[in-house]
Amino acid sequence: MTTQPLLVVENLQTHFPVRRGLLRRVSGSVQAVDGVSFSIAKRRTLGLVGESGCGKTTVGRSILRLVEPTGGDVRFAGASVRGMNARDLRALRRRMQIVFQDPYGSLNPRMTVRGILEEGLVIHRMGDARDRLARMRRALDRTGLTAATLERYPHEFSGGQRQRIAIARALVLEPEFLVLDEPISALDVSIQAQVVNLLVELREELGLTYLFISHDLSVVEYVSDDVAVMYLGRLVERADAAALYRAPLHPYTLALFSAVPTIDPARRRRRIVLTGDVPSPSRPPRGCRFHPRCPLAESVCREVDPPATTLDGHLVHCHVAARELERSAGDVRAAAASIAEAMAAASAKPASDAAAASGTLKA
C-alpha cells in the first residue's frame, strides 16, 4: 500500500475498573477491549463485527476518546489521539464523528433539528449565521431531508428519518472519518436498505472513511472493504470482506456465520451451534479466549494466547488455523475448508441429553 492509513489503532486497551465495597476499592477490571490493532486507509470501510459484550462499541468510542483508553494508541492522520490535549482533541473531533445506534436516544428531544445541527458548528466556530444555515441545508439535502426539517423536533420524525438527522449532524462538520455504531439495527427492515444506500452514497461522494460497527453480518459484508471479527475484547480474525466470507479461518467466525438464518436454502451453511455463553470480560479465560466454547480446542488453546498469523492480508488468532495454514502450504481456502469440516464433525454430535427429560414429560 502506498497510501498512509488514515486511522491506525495499535494494541488498543480499554479496561473499566470494577469497584466493590464501602470504600469503592478497585477490585478488578472489565477488559472491554484488550489489545486490538487495525488500520483503515482513506476512503475505505472497515466492518467490525461481533456479539454483544465483545467490545466493538468500546473500540469505536475509544477511538474518539469518548471513553479513555487505558493502553495502546490511536493515530489519526499521523497524530496520536491518546496524547492529545483538550484543545487538539476538540479540533480533531470535528474531523471524526460518530452516529449511534438508537435514533430515539441520541437526539435531544428539546432541541429543534436546527439546534441539533448548529450546536457542533457553534462549538467549532464554523462560519457565521448565514454560512452555518447554508451548511445545515447542504447536510440535510445530502441525507434526503428538506430544509423545512430545521424548525421541527425529533419526535415528529420516524426512526429512519431520525437516523438521517443523526447522519446530517455528523456531516455538517465536514468530517473525514465516521464511526457508525450499529446505525441501522434499530430500524425496520424496509427502512434499513434506504439508510445503507445513503451511507454508501455519502462515502463515494464525500470521500469518507468508515468504521462500520454492526452485528448484522450480511449488511457488513455489503458495506465493507475489510472486516474484523471481535470476541471478548480481542480481534480474532481480519481480512478483505470477500475473502473472509468465502474462507473464514477462525472457528468463532465460522460459528458466527453459520448461525445467521438465511432465506435462501442454497446458501444455507451447515449450522454449527456453539454451546454455552460468552464468558464475563472481567474474568476472561486464559489461553485463547474462545477455547471454552470452541469445538476444536486443544490443550495448547487452554494455555497459550494464540499469536497473529497473517497470510495474504488475512489475519487470524488461532492455534488450529495456524497449523492448518502451515499444512496446506499457505492455501487459505484449503485450510478454511478443513477447519469447516472439523467444526461440522465436532458439532454434529448428538445433543440429546434432553431426550431423557422429555421421555418423562409426556408419560
Add this chain to the structure above:
Amino acid sequence: MPLLEINNLVTAFHTPAGRVPAVDGVSLSIERGKTLGLVGESGCGKSVTAMSILRLVASPGVIESGEILLAREGGSVDLTQLPEPELRKVRGGRIGMIFQEPMTSLNPVFTIGDQIAEAVLLHRAVPRAAARARALEMLKLVRLADPEQRLDEYPHQLSGGMRQRVMIAMALACEPDLVIADEPTTALDVTIQAQILELLSDLRRRLQTSLLLITHDLGVVAETCDEVAVMYAGRIVERAPAAELFANPQHPYTIGLLAARPATGVRHEGPLRTIPGMVPLPQNFPAGCRFHPRCAYARLPHCAGDVPPLRDIRPQHQARCHYAGELGPATGEKGDAAHFPHFSNAGNELRPLFPEGGS
C-alpha cells in the same frame, strides 16, 4: 380441524385521538404440531394479534369483533367469549407464551425454581415438592447448564440466553398445545439465537406442540416455520407454506422485503433495492390497499380505492393484491424494477433470483 383458528379478528385502541385499528380483520389457523410464522415490521399488528389470542391486550385496546377458536375435545371454544376464570386456565395451561425481553417478563424477586413451580401449581393439583421436581425437569429439558443450582438462582444471575431458556421452560411446564413466541430471539446474539431456535424446533418436534412464532426476521421464519403469514398495516397480506413463500413471493411488499436484505457470499453491484417511504402508523393507514403508496406496482386509482381481498394465487398460496400473479415489470413513479432486487431486471424480464421449489 386446526388447533387454533382466528377469524376476522379486529382489535382496536380507543385513544383520545380516535380509534386506532391495530389489527384489522386478521384470519389465521395453526395445525397441531406445526409452526406458523407471523412476520411484519413494527406497528403491523403482529404482537397485538398474539396478545389478543390470550386477551392480554392492555386498555384502551379492545377486541371488537371476530372469533378465536381453540380446539378441544368434541368441538372448540371461542376464546373471545370465554369467561375470565376459564381463560386463566388456558393462559399458561393450554397456551404458553414466550416474550421478547426475558428480563422484564421474569419476576426479579423470586427464584427461577419458584417461578416455574408457580406456573405448575396454578394449573395442576400437585404438591409443592412435585412442582419443584417438575421445574428441575424442565430446566434439564431446555438444556440449562447446572440445573440443580440454577433452580435457586434469581433472574439477574443468568445471561440473556439462559433467561430465555427459563422462559421456554416456564411456557412448556404445563405441556401446552400451543406456544406463542413473540420475537423470542430478537434480544439475543446470533450464536445464542441459533441455540434457542434449535431448542424450540427440537422441543416442538418431540412434544408435538404447535408454535406461533412472531418475528420480523425472514431468515428465522425460513429456517423454522412450516407456514408463514406476512402482516402489513394490520392485515395479512400474504400466506403460504414457508418454502413456497420464499420461492414464489406474490405480494409486492413481501417481494420488496426479501429484496431489501443483501445476501451473504454474493458480490453486489450498485445500491440495495429499497421499499420507498415508511411504515404507516395505525392512526393513518392509507385507504384501499394499505401498501399502495410504497408499491412499485401500484395502479391508480384502483389500488388506492379498493381494498384487495386475500385471494388464492397459487395452490395453498394467498395474497392480498389486485395484481398478484400478473405483476410483470414494475411501473409508475415509485420507480422501475430497480426497487426490487429479488428479481433480476436484466432486459425487461423479471426473473426470480431464488430457484423454484426452494429446498
